[in-house]
Amino acid sequence: MQTEYAQRREKLMAAIAKGTAIFRSAPTAVMHNDVEYNFRQDSDFFYLTGFNEAEAVAVLAPHHEEHRFILFVQPKDLERETWTGYRVGVEDAKEQLGADMVYPIHELDEKLPQYLEKADRIYYRLGRDRSFNTKILTHWQQLLATYQRKGFAPTALEDPAPLLHPMRQIKSATELKLMRKAAEIAVEAHNRAREFARPGRYEYEVQAEIEHTFRLQGAIGPAYPSIVASGANACVLHYTENTRQMQDNELLLIDAGCAYAYYNSDITRTFPLSGKFTPEQKAIYEIVLEAQLQSIAQVQPGTPYKQTHDVAVRVIVEGLLDLGLLQGDPEEIIKEEKYKPFYMHRTGHWLGLDVHDVGLYQHGETPHNLEPGQVLTVEPGIYISPYIKPVEGQPLVDSRWHGIGIRIEDDVLVTPSGCDVLTVGVPKSIAEVEIKGHSLTL
Ligand code: GLY
Ligand code: MN
Numbered sequence: 001m002q003t004e005y006a007q008r009r010e011k012l013m014a015a016i017a018k019g020t021a022i023f024r025s026a027p028t029a030v031m032h033n034d035v036e037y038n039f040r041q042d043s044d045f046f047y048l049t050g051f052n053e054a055e056a057v058a059v060l061a062p063h064h065e066e067h068r069f070i071l072f073v074q075p076k077d078l079e080r081e082t083w084t085g086y087r088v089g090v091e092d093a094k095e096q097l098g099a100d101m102v103y104p105i106h107e108l109d110e111k112l113p114q115y116l117e118k119a120d121r122i123y124y125r126l127g128r129d130r131s132f133n134t135k136i137l138t139h140w141q142q143l144l145a146t147y148q149r150k151g152f153a154p155t156a157l158e159d160p161a162p163l164l165h166p167m168r169q170i171k172s173a174t175e176l177k178l179m180r181k182a183a184e185i186a187v188e189a190h191n192r193a194r195e196f197a198r199p200g201r202y203e204y205e206v207q208a209e210i211e212h213t214f215r216l217q218g219a220i221g222p223a224y225p226s227i228v229a230s231g232a233n234a235c236v237l238h239y240t241e242n243t244r245q246m247q248d249n250e251l252l253l254i255d256a257g258c259a260y261a262y263y264n265s266d267i268t269r270t271f272p273l274s275g276k277f278t279p280e281q282k283a284i285y286e287i288v289l290e291a292q293l294q295s296i297a298q299v300q301p302g303t304p305y306k307q308t309h310d311v312a313v314r315v316i317v318e319g320l321l322d323l324g325l326l327q328g329d330p331e332e333i334i335k336e337e338k339y340k341p342f343y344m345h346r347t348g349h350w351l352g353l354d355v356h357d358v359g360l361y362q363h364g365e366t367p368h369n370l371e372p373g374q375v376l377t378v379e380p381g382i383y384i385s386p387y388i389k390p391v392e393g394q395p396l397v398d399s400r401w402h403g404i405g406i407r408i409e410d411d412v413l414v415t416p417s418g419c420d421v422l423t424v425g426v427p428k429s430i431a432e433v434e435i436k437g438h439s440l441t442l
């Protein structure tokens with residue numbers, strides 16, 4: 001794996017040429033008082049180093065005479081490590097992480113300027129930590145102050161994202177292996193949850209089944225807060241309380257994925273808790289499933305990303321028109337977004353080291369075309385909240401539709417010849433999600 005991190009750095013260094021790039025590790029985040037969240041490395045930093053500690057800075061200086069990859073890390077400190085975990089330390093970081101030079105992090109201000117002074121620009125993405133931003137800007141300012149006298153200094157500050165994120169978007173064979181594993185674990189978790197869920201049980205019990213499977217199979221944990229939403233809770237897109245007792249004749253929407261070695265999966269399934277759809281639930285489910293299948297059918301190299309959304313919207317609009325939940329001309333409904341009370345989110349996102357992964361969806365007016373190695377989610381839905389807002393010129397929604405919320409989400413890899421649905425192992429056809437024998441209230 002070290003070789004692959006080194007290759008990524010080489011590729012980025014070739015692009016930054018005479019510049020110097022600075023990447024900072026994620027900070028530790030406080031949950032409450034002096035209790036911290038589990039540490040989660042910054043994805044850019046991890047992609048380039050594979051290093052999993054806080055309070056670190058990676059510098060890439062391809063033009064520097066001696067050191068091209070420099071790391072600043074927390075030094076060994078046995079007393080601190082007793083509390084917060086072992087550190088690689090300055091000595092071992094060089095060999096373990098392949099750095100040309102390693103310094104303790106407290107020497108950053110002293111050592112950094114030598115790697116910046118001859119650079120033509122500094123690649124640094126302004127982050128949320130303003131004091132660190134100020135630190136970098138101050139170094140830059142100090143170098144600029146001597147520009148006139150010396151005749152060299154970095155004269156621009158540039159975001160490395162446009163160089164780095166297209167690299168992150170195309171997954172390597174190693175990355176795909178990890179993504180397939182993340183998908184496989186989430187598939188197992190969903191299938192287990194499907195077996196377990198029934199009227200009378202609580203949403204959190206289903207969540208426990210899912211997250212138990214994640215951990216049991218070696219995932220770090222959920223990729224995002226698991227959504228287990230029964231009945232009208234499914235109309236709340238980010239419902240995460242998961243506290244309700246599930247009832248007969250309701251749907252259960254589960255949106256849950258895991259992080260495995262930092263790579264994420266993201267799956268949604270919706271199914272009838274009693275094993276059989278009501279006619280209204282079935283009618284909506286059929287539309288969402290058709291929208292999802294047609295959208296997935298678009299996924300192949302060369303398709304504009306936006307088409308995956310546009311196709312889903314069209315199927316949803318036509319379906320809602322057929323049911324009388326919308327009325328009028330489909331073109332006008334689409335253009336004026338009159339479907340939005342039912343479908344208010346996008347049809348997917350890139351997936352990778354981040355759940356909502358990096359990468360552009362559009363280049364201004366120019367479409368972003370799908371390429372082999374990209375992974376995206378396809379996740380259309382229809383939500384008929386009991387509080388759905390009436391739209392002028394549109395029919396009022398009869399209460400028999402209220403509380404139906406359906407989303408179906410898969411993770412899809414673009415391949416040279418089309419696509420590969422990584423999460424195909426969780427059933428979604430009507431015949432498969434209507435499981436008999438779950439109608440007894442426990
Ligand atoms: N659960 C996050 C998403 O589907 O994007
Ligand atoms: Mn998603």
Ligand code: MN
Pocket residue numbers: 255256266267268409
């Ligand atoms: Mn999701």
